[in-house]
Amino acid sequence: MDIAQEIDRHLQWIETAVSLIGDQSVTAGDLEEITQHDRCALGQWLNAEGSREFRDLPELELLKDSHEAFHKLAGTLVSAVEGGDESEAMAIQEDFIARSQELIGYLKVLQQKSQ
Known part of the structure; x- marks a missing residue:
């Protein structure tokens, strides 16, 4: 796994998820996709043989926990925005950003330890 590439993919995934915020056409399927931590490339790698090296x-384990929580927060954020609860959405957005930074931090630790 190229961890630098995985960080880039994570950031692209965030852009995709954020683009759904305020989109009137967000479906239950979109929301389910966002909340499923095992469907994105990183989640698939974490649950597969690729992560055995670490x-x-x-x-x-911290990365796995952080990644799962990140996806739950993403779904909660989209739901809050779709529900019109701006104050809740703002609070969740702060947690979402912090969790994303934490996740990237764990990826960078793995990257350092693999060198």
């Missing part, structure tokens, strides 16, 4: 590192 299985003894505590950061791998």
Whole structure:
């Protein structure tokens, strides 16, 4: 796995998810896709053989937990915006950004330890 590429994919995924905010055509399927941590490229890698190289590192489990929470927050954020709850959406957005930064931090730790 190219971790730098995975960070770029994560950032692209965020752009895609954020583009749904305020979109009147967000479907239940879109929302389900956003909340499923095992459907994106990183989630598939975390749940597959690819992550075995890092299985003894505590950061791998932290990354998995952070990644799952990130996807749940993404779904909650889109739901809050779609529901018109601007104050909740703003609070969730702060958590969403923090969780994203945390996730990238864990990826960078794995990247450093793989060199």
